[in-house]
Amino acid sequence: MHSLTKTKIVVALDVHTLHDAVRIVEILRSEADAFKVGPQLFVREGPEIVRRLKAIGVQVFLDLKFHDIPNTVAQAVALACSLGADLITVHLCGGADMLEAAAQSVKGTSTLLVGVSVLTSCDANTLAVTGVSSTVEEQVLRLAGLAVQYLGGGVVASPLEILPLRNFFGNSLQIVTPGIRPTWALGDDQKRTLSPLQAAQLGANWLVIGRPITTASSPLEALLRIKKEITTGFVSKTGGC
Ligand code: C5P
Secondary structure, eight states: OOOGGGOEEEEEOOOSOHHHHHHHHHHHTTTOSEEEEOHHHHHHHTTHHHHHHHHHTOOEEEEEEEOSOHHHHHHHHHHHHHHTOSEEEEEGGGOHHHHHHHHHHHTTSSOEEEEEOSOTTOOHHHHHHTTOOSOHHHHHHHHHHHIIIIISSEEEOOGGGHHHHHHHHOTTSEEEEOOBOOTTSOOTTOOSOBOHHHHHHHTOSEEEEOHHHHTSSSHHHHHHHHHHHHHHOOOOOSOOO
């Protein structure tokens, strides 16, 4: 079993405005390890949202999942780095040249470049209609191999793939898992999910959790409940937050 104390929690700020994001960050900053800015917030607020969160003093995961020709991705990653983002994502299916170019852009910085394997909202059918006949697990392992080879070993995968990833690539791989659903929260559009405790026990380094926290009537209570479940190993199935 993985050491639970090492598991970090990233709160996904999938809200519309800087104002809403800052309000959540102020409430949760003492309990969360990082905050994730995705396309929803970035398209509305632009780079200012990253600068603002860095000025508050929190770690920022800029999750724009770059996937384009190598030169475009390299420039975008360099600009994301210069904003001060602590973690940045690219799609591993962009291939070797794109990943190599992205990796060049973070060289010499403290930014962790993480590769997205198969989205947690996807299943075998989603892969099949795009011409991928492998199972989800096979495809995640294949793409994670590219993360190890080109990015230095950070991968985003669902919690269902933590065990095969650990077995295949060992403990140095940084595993970031969205698709985290406490027993008391809704599944939403996520298909490959486990609870925070299960994901932590399996050895995830970072848990990315959005709506179970941000849409809770008390986001702080929801985050504290998740942390308590992880540290005590006890999950109370009743009640919401
Ligand atoms: O609200 P929820 O906990 O489902 O949020 C999960 C977050 O993780 C979202 O911001 C989503 O964009 C992101 N994500 C994901 N699956 C991936 C990569 C990122 O759900 N494979």
